[in-house]
Amino acid sequence: MTAESRADHRPASPPLTERQEARRRRILNASAQLAARGGFDAVQMREVAEAAGVALGTLYRYFPSKIHLLVATMQDQLQHMHTTLRKRPPAGADPAQRVAETLMRAFRALQREPQLADAMVRALTFADRSVSPEVDTVSRLTTAIILDAMGAEHPGPEQLSVVRVIEHTWHSALITWLSGRASIAQVKIDIETVCRLIDLTAPGAGAAPGGG
Amino acid sequence: MTAESRADHRPASPPLTERQEARRRRILNASAQLAARGGFDAVQMREVAEAAGVALGTLYRYFPSKIHLLVATMQDQLQHMHTTLRKRPPAGADPAQRVAETLMRAFRALQREPQLADAMVRALTFADRSVSPEVDTVSRLTTAIILDAMGAEHPGPEQLSVVRVIEHTWHSALITWLSGRASIAQVKIDIETVCRLIDLTAPGAGAAPGGG
DNA sequence: CGCTAATCTAGAACAAGTTACAGACTTGAT
DNA sequence: ATCAAGTCTGTAACTTGTTCTAGATTAGCG
Numbered sequence: 418m419t420a421e422s423r424a425d426h427r428p429a430s431p432p433l434t435e436r437q438e439a440r441r442r443r444i445l446n447a448s449a450q451l452a453a454r455g456g457f458d459a460v461q462m463r464e465v466a467e468a469a470g471v472a473l474g475t476l477y478r479y480f481p482s483k484i485h486l487l488v489a490t491m492q493d494q495l496q497h498m499h500t501t502l503r504k505r506p507p508a509g510a511d512p513a514q515r516v517a518e519t520l521m522r523a524f525r526a527l528q529r530e531p532q533l534a535d536a537m538v539r540a541l542t543f544a545d546r547s548v549s550p551e552v553d554t555v556s557r558l559t560t561a562i563i564l565d566a567m568g569a570e571h572p573g574p575e576q577l578s579v580v581r582v583i584e585h586t587w588h589s590a591l592i593t594w595l596s597g598r599a600s601i602a603q604v605k606i607d608i609e610t611v612c613r614l615i616d617l618t619a620p621g622a623g624a625a626p627g628g629g
Numbered sequence: 630m631t632a633e634s635r636a637d638h639r640p641a642s643p644p645l646t647e648r649q650e651a652r653r654r655r656i657l658n659a660s661a662q663l664a665a666r667g668g669f670d671a672v673q674m675r676e677v678a679e680a681a682g683v684a685l686g687t688l689y690r691y692f693p694s695k696i697h698l699l700v701a702t703m704q705d706q707l708q709h710m711h712t713t714l715r716k717r718p719p720a721g722a723d724p725a726q727r728v729a730e731t732l733m734r735a736f737r738a739l740q741r742e743p744q745l746a747d748a749m750v751r752a753l754t755f756a757d758r759s760v761s762p763e764v765d766t767v768s769r770l771t772t773a774i775i776l777d778a779m780g781a782e783h784p785g786p787e788q789l790s791v792v793r794v795i796e797h798t799w800h801s802a803l804i805t806w807l808s809g810r811a812s813i814a815q816v817k818i819d820i821e822t823v824c825r826l827i828d829l830t831a832p833g834a835g836a837a838p839g840g841g
Numbered sequence: 842c843g844c845t846a847a848t849c850t851a852g853a854a855c856a857a858g859t860t861a862c863a864g865a866c867t868t869g870a871t
Numbered sequence: 872a873t874c875a876a877g878t879c880t881g882t883a884a885c886t887t888g889t890t891c892t893a894g895a896t897t898a899g900c901g
Contacts, residue, residue: 434868437878457757462858472880474861483858542754545669546809553810578822585801585819586794593797597758598765607797610790610826617825646898649848674888684850686891695888 441479443469448490452536460487460536481547487540488551494537495558498523502562512567513615519566520587520608527591528601535595542592559584567615575618586611653691655681660702664748672699672748693759699752700763706749707770710735714774724779725827731778732799732820739803740813747807754804771796779827787830798823 433441447468451460462483466476480486502519509515527534544552563580564572572580590607593599599607645653659680663672674695678688692698714731721727739746756764775792776784784792802819805811811819 436867440879458857461856472882473859474881475879477859478878481859539755539757542804543751544808545751549808549810552808556810575822578818581815582798582819582823585805585823586797589797589801592754593768596756596761596764598761598768603793606790607794610787611794611797611823613829614822614826617829648897652849670887673886684852685889686851687849689889690848693889 440469440471440475444471444476444479444486445490445493448486449494449533452487452490453530453533456532457487457536457539459532462486484540484544484548485551487536488544488548488555491537491541492551492555492558494533495555495562498526499558499562499565503565507566511616512569513612515568516563516566516583516615517609517612519562520583520612521605523562524591524601524604524608531595534591538588538591538595542588556584559587573618579614579618582614583611652681652683652687656683656688656691656698657702657705660698661706661745664699664702665742665745668744669699669748669751671744674698696752696756696760697763699748700756700760700767703749703753704763704767704770706745707767707774710738711770711774711777715777719778723828724781725824727780728775728778728795728827729821729824731774732795732824733817735774736803736813736816736820743807746803750800750803750807754800768796771799785830791826791830794826795823 444465447465448460451464451468460483462476463473465486466473469476471479476486480489502522507515507518507522509518541552541555560580563583564570567576567580569576586607590599590604594601594604656677659677660672663676663680672695674688675685677698678685681688683691688698692701714734719727719730719734721730753764753767772792775795776782779788779792781788798819802811802816806813806816
């Protein structure tokens with residue numbers, strides 16, 4: 418049983434030197450900046466490399482594909498958002514309200530950089546098995562954000578299912594909005610609709626909060 | 630009910646000649662076949678063209694991009710599935726059960742050709758604005774299938790929201806399964822979970838007919 | 842049949858993701 | 872300081888989606 422480390426984005430292989438960490442940061446920043454300008458298509462590996470001041474081969478050493486790069490960018494942004502959200506938690510009375518409020522807040526943040534959101538979400542849903550670990554990390558981050566908003570410290574299996582469904586709705590609604598097939602109002606309705614599921618699994622209804 | 634009278638994918642410009650219709654069919658078949666073999670990556674435009682016995686330029690005249698082609702392929706398959714489902718409607722007592730059963734049936738159909746499913750779903754979620762009309766057609770088809778299963782002929786806005794959320798869950802759950810991040814059991818749970826929303830919005834008066 | 846416009850074919854060319862490689866630079870150990 | 876191993880750079884090549892072009896074929900029409 419290998420003692421898996423806790424917050425594990427990197428496979429823990431070599432502890433990056435300072436200059437390497439800096440390179441990584443430059444690459445992620447360049448990626449986010451290009452994405453914010455022109456979306457998925459504008460994130461061209463040659464341009465990212467140039468903007469970050471590294472050689473193309475180096476870029477590929479750090480991120481083995483464009484998808485990996487953009488998913489890592491999303492990880493980065495999500496972490497940022499999670500921190501921000503924790504500073505000002507949602508104020509709603511019941512969990513469903515708080516989750517809906519949180520997601521809509523996140524949604525408005527994405528609205529400010531729709532092209533960046535487009536690039537990240539497209540990469541996320543286009544990712545194949547080779548990116549599973551990274552996508553999974555993003556998923557766990559999202560789950561953490563939702564559970565935070567619910568105030569569920571020890572979620573039961575039912576609650577986890579509900580959270581998964583909320584995540585599904587969140588991602589898919591985002592996609593339909595990004596591709597211009599749904600309005601913001603509609604996304605809001607969908608989010609609020611799915612959040613009603615939370616009330617169905619209020620503690621006591623099916624999952625006893627004891628133990629664990 | 631004529632199958633083609635209602636299906637408005639093409640901008641209706643020129644009514645295709647017989648040979649053109651045949652070409653289109655050959656292309657779609659080639660696409661589905663290649664996709665079934667090796668998924669999204671195996672659908673290479675040159676290969677599709679060759680397998681369909683048309684020139685590359687012709688392929689692009691019929692389908693302006695690989696994404697368009699695969700979304701059209703999905704349309705095709707969905708239509709087929711819709712027909713099949715109508716022949717043997719789900720038998721559940723209440724709408725939620727019937728929808729869950731229908732979706733799981735569709736899911737098992739996709740399971741039989743996971744690579745094809747991968748190609749189609751990846752294309753669908755990767756599609757950008759230029760493919761909106763086609764993606765919308767697929768979305769309407771899915772909606773029709775779900776409404777059929779619900780038995781809702783005149784759905785209210787609430788019901789439509791619920792159906793949208795179910796669709797979101799369906800697509801996103803499919804993706805997580807296809808990329809190996811969720812098991813079939815988990816997908817089933819998610820589908821059943823989201824279908825509980827249906828009971829919350831029983832059509833105006835009361836619960837499902839035949840109550841029990 | 843012969844004409845014209847549209848369509849189709851074959852193939853080259855271009856764009857961007859990805860890979861490969863030779864040589865310069867860092868890093869760490871001695 | 873020196874050496875070995877690993878990393879980074881610059882650049883070319885390869886792959887596959889997409890576009891373009893010139894000539895052959897087809898469809899509709901007199």
